[in-house]
Structures are given as structure tokens and as C-alpha cells.
Amino acid sequence: MPNEESTPRNVTSFECPLPLGSPKEIQIGHGGGGRLSQQLIDTLFIPAFSNPALKAAHDGAVIASPSGSLAFSTDSHVVRPIEFPGGNIGSLAIHGTANDLAMCGAKPRWMSAGFILEEGLPIAQLREIVASMRHAADEVGIQIVTGDTKVVERGKGDSIYINTAGIGEMQASKPIGPATVREGDAILLSGDIGRHGMAIMAHREGLEFETTIESDSAHLWPAVEALIEAQLDLHCLRDLTRGGLAAAMHEISTASGHEFLLDEASISVDEAVLGACELLGLDALHVANEGRFAVILPGAEAEKALAILKAHAPGGNSASIIGTVGPNDRGTVLLKSLIGVERILDRPSGEQLPRIC
Structure with missing residues (x-):
């Protein structure tokens, strides 16, 4: 009698039989974390930037340093609407990059913040977003140590985009x-x-x-x-x-x-x-x-x-x-x-x- 591991499973597949092909232009689905995203990573970014840290296919790269290993990660945030129940684009930007570092077993320590602001964004709203970033960073002891700001014409930036990059100190032993x-x-x-x-x-x-x-x-x-x-x-x-x-x-x-x-x-x-x-x-x-x-x-x-x-x-x-x-x-x-x-x-x-x- 066959053992359990060798017994074939009756598996039902609902996978679409139509191939995705190779789009000639960037589509909205390329940012969705699914097959189109993976296709873009596998066929464009990994061949262009190939190195052992990138090929590990993890949320962040672990980098050796004289004082111990570090983890490094980056993320861009384009959420719409920029304020929502439970947070806003500012707190989300901190959480997103800090969590990528945590998934490597690293304590988030330092972060950069790049802001692309649309002409017409109310300063009061930007102040609230920045305050929420500071609060989220303070929760786990992150310092925002460098940054950049660009402003685009009205109608070209959907209020605000934020890019963050973070460095964490490895705490995991392996x-x-x-x-x-x-x-x-x-x-x-x-x-x-x-x-x-x-x-x-x-x-x-x-x-x-x-x-x-x-x-x-x-x-x-x-x-x-x-x-x-x-x-x-x-x-x-x-x-x-x-x-x-x-x-x-x-x-x-x-x-x-x-x-x-x-x-x-x-x-x-x-x-x-x-x-x-x-x-x-x-x-x-x-x-x-x-x-x-x-x-x-x-x-x-x-x-x-x-x-x-x-x-x-x-x-x-x-x-x-x-x-x-x-x-x-x-x-x-x-x-x-x-x-x-x-x-x-x-x-x-x-x-x-x-x-x-």
C-alpha cells in the first residue's frame, strides 16, 4: 500500500489558462505584487543589478560591516487617499520600511525620507503627515537622518509621494x-x-x-x-x-x-x-x-x-x-x-x- 507522501492529491486548479505575455509598456498591475510584478523583477531588475544580496529575494539586504551585519531596505509610498482610518501616508511610510527590516531579523535604526510634493498641497496637511512619521519613528527608536524634497506642478503628483530607505542592526544570530x-x-x-x-x-x-x-x-x-x-x-x-x-x-x-x-x-x-x-x-x-x-x-x-x-x-x-x-x-x-x-x-x-x- 503506498505511503501518504506518495499518494497523489486530487488538486483543483482555477488558474487562468491565458498567458500574461510580455507587455511593452508599464501597466498598473506591475505594481500589484503578483505575476506582472515578479515578471518585471525577474526579467529586468535582477539581470540589471545582479548581486548575491539581491538574489536572496528577501524584504531587505543584509550587509556585512566591521561592527556587525546590517540590513538595508527601501520602499516608495503612493497610497490614495493619503489619509485613511488607522493612519496616513506618513505613518505608513515608516511602518513599511521598518517592517521590511524586521523581516530580516534587524532592529530598525536609521531611515531616509524623500518627499515628492505636488504644488497646492496644504502645509497644514503636510505638517500632520510629518508629525505622524515622527511619532511612528519614535515608537521603535528610529532616527530619520537624511532626506530630500522635490515639488512637481499642480496635477502631476497626486498630493504627495514618499520614499523611505532604512538601515537596521541585525539581531538574529543566523x-x-x-x-x-x-x-x-x-x-x-x-x-x-x-x-x-x-x-x-x-x-x-x-x-x-x-x-x-x-x-x-x-x-x-x-x-x-x-x-x-x-x-x-x-x-x-x-x-x-x-x-x-x-x-x-x-x-x-x-x-x-x-x-x-x-x-x-x-x-x-x-x-x-x-x-x-x-x-x-x-x-x-x-x-x-x-x-x-x-x-x-x-x-x-x-x-x-x-x-x-x-x-x-x-x-x-x-x-x-x-x-x-x-x-x-x-x-x-x-x-x-x-x-x-x-x-x-x-x-x-x-x-x-x-x-x-
Whole structure:
């Protein structure tokens, strides 16, 4: 009788059979964190800038220095609207880059801020954005040490764009990234998903629900620091931004070469977020977050890590173990649905929610 590992699964695929092709112009979907984004990275940016740090395919680059390893990351923020329930483009800019550093196992320390301002932006509004940046930076001890400002003509910049780059001091004792993922690892989720993307969409479209949906934008370093201090064998961390949980799982699965099996029943989605997704025809697994992350580590350490997430992560009361890492294959992500059927979790191809970060 064949063993469990050799028994073929009946997997249902809903993948679109039409190829994406090679667009001749930049499309909005190139910024969506899905297939078009990955195609642009694989065919243009990696060949142009190829080096070991970039090929690691992680949220930030770990750089050796005489005083110890550093992590370096950069991000640009073009969210619309620039103010939304739970934050604004300023706090989002700090959280986004700081969280990328945290996913490398680095404490965020220094940051640059580049502002592209549109003629006509009220100074009072810019002052509020800058104040929120300072508050978000102070929360985890980040210093904004350099910056730049440019102004474009009225109608050319959508009020304000912000670019941030950050440097962090490595606290993890060994590399954290897709290359260290192993069969038998557990996959954990730090909280409920979909809040940021749906907060932006609801506010943008003037949708009203019984409960206001607020962005989950928040710092992840305190939770990561607690995991490191517990001396857990962290294999990979990934924040769930553009493309949501689905895109993050595909990125890690592809980079590691391992099959992932997720359990939909273990993935927490707030009722208001779920209702908004159903109303707009969206899948919460593909919706962006700004204060949630995935943890991959040996299965034997899953319960200890879960307790730490519940105590320290934003939204940690909804933290859960959502899946396992399977054998080495071509990098497939499977989802066990609420009715127990396994299917391939497709990677988002384009931009579900434009301008959310």
C-alpha cells in the first residue's frame, strides 16, 4: 500500500489558462505584487543589478560591516487617499520600511525620507503627515537622518509621494529567509488579514459599514524581537503587503522550492473585512496588510511561537498556525478550503486594489 507522501492529491486548479505575455509598456498591475510584478523583477531588475544580496529575494539586504551585519531596505509610498482610518501616508511610510527590516531579523535604526510634493498641497496637511512619521519613528527608536524634497506642478503628483530607505542592526544570530525553509516547518500568521486594503478601499469609495474598518498599519519589530529573544529557530519571516497572504506564500514557496499547504479555516478574517470583500468581489487572501506577517519555523516550535505572537504582535489575539511546509517541488501553494477540498492557491496576476501603499 503506498505511503501518504506518495499518494497523489486530487488538486483543483482555477488558474487562468491565458498567458500574461510580455507587455511593452508599464501597466498598473506591475505594481500589484503578483505575476506582472515578479515578471518585471525577474526579467529586468535582477539581470540589471545582479548581486548575491539581491538574489536572496528577501524584504531587505543584509550587509556585512566591521561592527556587525546590517540590513538595508527601501520602499516608495503612493497610497490614495493619503489619509485613511488607522493612519496616513506618513505613518505608513515608516511602518513599511521598518517592517521590511524586521523581516530580516534587524532592529530598525536609521531611515531616509524623500518627499515628492505636488504644488497646492496644504502645509497644514503636510505638517500632520510629518508629525505622524515622527511619532511612528519614535515608537521603535528610529532616527530619520537624511532626506530630500522635490515639488512637481499642480496635477502631476497626486498630493504627495514618499520614499523611505532604512538601515537596521541585525539581531538574529543566523540568516532568516526563504533559503532556510525546510519540509515539516510550520507556517504561522500573526493576526487577522485584509484590514489595510479594505480600509483604503472603503474610505476611497465612501462605503459605510456598521463597524469602521481601520488599517492594521503598525510596527512588527517588537513581535520579531520577542521571537528572537526566545531563541526560536526562525527560518523565514515575511510581511503581507501587496498581494496579501497569497502573494507572500507564493514568493517564499517559489524561492525555497517547497510545497506549502494552508488551511483556510485557520486564517482569521474580521467579519467587517469579510463583508467588504464579498461586497466588492475580492478575496481576503489577496488583500494587502501593513501590520501582519508570516512566520515559518520548525513544527516543534510552533506552539511556543504562537504564544509569543499572541502576546506581542499587532492583532495577535487572532494569531494562528495556518499551514505546513511540504516536500521540495517547483514551489506550489495549496489551500485546504472550508469544505475540505484542496486546490492550488493562485498568485494574483494584477492589481486588485490600486494605490494601497
